Amino acid sequence: MTGVSDGNGVAAIQEYLAGHRAQMLALLEALVRAESPTDVPTAQAEVQSILGRLLRSLGYAVQRVDEGEGNADHLYARPSQRDRARPVQLLVGHCDTVWPRGTIREMPFVVEGEKVRGPGVFDMKGGLVQMLFALAALRGASIEPPVVPVVFINSDEERGSPTSQRHLVRLARCAHRAFVLEPALGLDGKIKTARKGAGRFTVRIEGKSAHAGLDPESGSSAILELSHVVQALHALNDREAGISVNVGTIDGGTRPNVVADAGMAEVDVRIETHEQARRVEDAIRGLEASTAGTSLHIEGGIGRPPMTPGPTARRLWAQAQQAAAQLDLHLDAGRSGGVSDGNLISQHTPTLDGLGPVGDGAHARHEFCYVDRMVERSALLALLLAQPPLSPDAEAPARTKTPSALPPSDPSS
Numbered sequence: 001m002t003g004v005s006d007g008n009g010v011a012a013i014q015e016y017l018a019g020h021r022a023q024m025l026a027l028l029e030a031l032v033r034a035e036s037p038t039d040v041p042t043a044q045a046e047v048q049s050i051l052g053r054l055l056r057s058l059g060y061a062v063q064r065v066d067e068g069e070g071n072a073d074h075l076y077a078r079p080s081q082r083d084r085a086r087p088v089q090l091l092v093g094h095c096d097t098v099w100p101r102g103t104i105r106e107m108p109f110v111v112e113g114e115k116v117r118g119p120g121v122f123d124m125k126g127g128l129v130q131m132l133f134a135l136a137a138l139r140g141a142s143i144e145p146p147v148v149p150v151v152f153i154n155s156d157e158e159r160g161s162p163t164s165q166r167h168l169v170r171l172a173r174c175a176h177r178a179f180v181l182e183p184a185l186g187l188d189g190k191i192k193t194a195r196k197g198a199g200r201f202t203v204r205i206e207g208k209s210a211h212a213g214l215d216p217e218s219g220s221s222a223i224l225e226l227s228h229v230v231q232a233l234h235a236l237n238d239r240e241a242g243i244s245v246n247v248g249t250i251d252g253g254t255r256p257n258v259v260a261d262a263g264m265a266e267v268d269v270r271i272e273t274h275e276q277a278r279r280v281e282d283a284i285r286g287l288e289a290s291t292a293g294t295s296l297h298i299e300g301g302i303g304r305p306p307m308t309p310g311p312t313a314r315r316l317w318a319q320a321q322q323a324a325a326q327l328d329l330h331l332d333a334g335r336s337g338g339v340s341d342g343n344l345i346s347q348h349t350p351t352l353d354g355l356g357p358v359g360d361g362a363h364a365r366h367e368f369c370y371v372d373r374m375v376e377r378s379a380l381l382a383l384l385l386a387q388p389p390l391s392p393d394a395e396a397p398a399r400t401k402t403p404s405a406l407p408p409s410d411p412s413s
Contacts, residue, residue, distance in 0.1 A: 010326045012141035013382045017133060017375050024129050024374060025111065027054070031095075031125040032109045032118040038096035038158035041072035047095045048075050051128065051153060058135050060151070067163040072096070072155035074164050082148050087176035087389055089147045090349070092168065092341055093128045093356075094157035098363050107365060115359070117368045126369045127181030127356025128153065134381035145385045147176050154341070160303060161341055168341055172348035176389055177316055179381065180342040180353040183362055189373060190334035192354030193317050195346075196242065197277050197306035198339040199269040201284050203229055204297040205252070209261035219259030220293025223252045226263035228290050233267055236283055242272035243280060244337075269302065270337060277302045304343040313350040315390050320352055323383035329376060350390065355381055 017024075027050075034046040052062045055077045065074040075095070078088075099107075099119035109118035116126075131151070138145060152171055154164035161168065172178060185192050205226050210219025236245040245267065252263030267284070271277045281302050289296050309317065317333060324331035334354075342353035355377065359369030 009141060009143055010383065013137045013379050016137040016140040017379050020133060021375055024133055025371065028116065028121060028126060028129045029109050031128060032120055033104060035099065035101050035104055036095050036097055037100050038098065038156060040101065041070065043101065044072040044095055044155040048073065051075060054132050055151065058139055065167060071163050074155055074167065075153040077151040079148060087147050088150050088174060089385065090171050090175040090178040091131055091149055091151045092178060092345060093124060093131055093181040094154050095128065096155045096158050098158050114370050114372055115368045116371055119367065122183050122357055122359040122367045122369045123362040124182055124356050126374055127183065130356060130374055130378040130381060131181050133378045134385060137378065137382045138385060143386050146388050149385050157341055165344060168344055169348060172345040175349045178345045178349050178351040179355050179384060180340060180345065180351060181356040182340045182342065182353055183356045184354045184358045185334045185336055187358065187360060188332065189358040190332045190354065191320060191352055192336045192342065193309050193333040193352065194335040195307035195339055195343050195353065196270045196272055196337050197302055197343060198304045199281065199300065199302035201267040201269065201298060201300035203265045203267065205263040205294055207261045207294045210259040212257045212259055216259055220291060221259050222263035222294055223260040225289055225291035225294040226250060226252055226265060229265060229287060232287060236280055241276065243276055244270040245280065272306055273308065274306060277305065304339040305347055307343045307346040312390055316350040316352055319387045320384060323380055323387065326383060327376065327379055329380065
């Protein structure tokens with residue numbers, strides 16, 4: 001069978017997943033117990049081994065993407081047998097979490113009625129489970145997607161994807177469409193069709209030290225200048241336009257009786273449009289010192305562009321609504337203030353984000369997801385993967401090829 005053209009295919013997917021609810025929970029428990037903090041590269045090996053073994057059982061060729069000493073590997077998988085003339089669709093998730101090793105003892109994996117708790121269940125090991133079981137459901141129902149699914153699971157998303165970014169971009173440029181298994185938006189499970197962009201800046205101030213009691217006039221206070229910088233940065237906020245500029249940390253000085261010769265501020269920026277990104281970045285880089293004898297040095301930039309849906313992405317959202325209707329689900333879309341790999345991927349291919357679990361508590365101790373919603377969201381993903389190719393934009397190039405392997409490549413590629 002190719003695609004899902006009637007109710008029999010939908011019913012087969014639903015029946016498969018309903019019958020594998022216990023297996024989904026068992027896999028989630030195994031992934032959560034395989035603690036994988038983002039700052040411990042070696043901790044990613046166990047969870048990747050579990051994922052790789054299951055992908056191979058589904059007929060996928062699995063490759064570890066080696067990032068060299070001191071960095072964790074990533075996981076890339078594609079069907080062992082495939083028609084290279086067919087377009088590809090990209091499935092993306094991450095196996096790293098914010099939780100340090102040992103958290104499982106304080107936040108044990110536990111099922112409480114319809115909720116399952118534990119470090120990483122919501123962000124985003126539940127999404128990895130849904131991804132694997134969506135692929136398994138298609139295989140179990142003998143449905144061959146007309147657009148070939150390929151999988152990339154990175155191990156550094158919680159750090160901003162410093163080593164995986166180039167692979168994500170490379171794959172996205174080849175993909176017909178992409179699905180990101182980050183958690184859903186809100187308890188009603190909205191799909192993230194848009195995300196704010198984000199940037200990080202560090203402003204360093206150089207001044208001149210002096211004794212604050214004996215000779216203060218000979219000094220130039222970096223902290224005084226820092227106070228002006230903080231006010232100038234916060235003046236860039238525009239709540240109605242969706243622009244937020246937050247000075248999150250400051251530092252400076254050595255002792256109370258010394259005029260500070262150095263100061264520093266770390267700044268988080270969120271914007272909704274590319275034009276806002278350019279304007280705010282120019283404003284921050286254009287800051288000038290107003291305190292005599294001090295100077296500013298500004299580092300950083302907008303690292304995650306905003307995810308803004310274009311015409312093809314809106315057609316992808318329409319496909320998602322149609323798939324949800326086949327499952328008798330109500331599906332809404334929303335904009336997230338947070339960032340993910342979807343920000344990067346969406347610059348190159350139509351993308352739906354937030355297809356992962358429904359729950360709450362990302363990066364928080366009350367983290368949980370709903371078990372039955374995992375089953376239905378896995379069915380939704382399976383139907384999305386089985387959809388026909390999107391009708392192309394007149395100006396968009398055809399995307400029918402994807403790398404058969406992902407060897408280390410030049411970061412500029």
